[in-house]
Amino acid sequence: MKTAKKLVLAAVVLPLTLGTASAFAFGGKDHGKGMGGKCGGFDRGVMRQLDLTDAQKEQLKEMREAGKAEMKAxxxxxxxxxxxxxxxxxxxxxxxxxxxxxxxxxANDLAKEMAEKQAERRVKMLEKQHQMLSILTPEQKEKFVELSQERHQKCADKMARHHK
Incomplete structure (x- = not known):
């Protein structure tokens, strides 16, 4: 096989192989939903347990819809x-x-560029979470912290059992 054909073949096969390996390493398409989908991330289930007022629910709904519209645009x-x-x-x-x-x-430059982009995305995510949590009363915030800690502990326990 000629060198050019080998390079083209490698350019096609290598990303597919690496992508597949990384998908398997992260547990397939649901890698963000480890341990039954309850670990990691911002859990809307916790928000449902906070006895939100109708006004707060409406504010959260508007924030989610605005976020969807922003992403779509x-x-x-x-x-x-x-x-x-x-x-x-x-x-x-x-x-x-x-x-x-x-x-x-x-490689260092590319890795730094990737890390900067990820940091920007995470800052935006944290800003949106802050906005959502800012509508809570101090009592709801305390309850949110308690529920989040309980959830975190359950996840840690599941991870410990999973890795035995």
């Missing part, structure tokens, strides 16, 4: 731009892993 608006950025990122990764020699500096 974002995806519709910047589709081509986002796709071009994803393609450029994919090409950087491919160039890095398929190079004859490994470029540590380029």
């Amino acid at each position: 974002k995806f519709e608006q910047g589709g081509e731009e986002r796709q071009a950025a994803m393609k450029a990122h994919h090409e950087k990764v491919q160039a890095l892993v398929l190079a004859d020699t490994f470029d540590q500096a380029a």
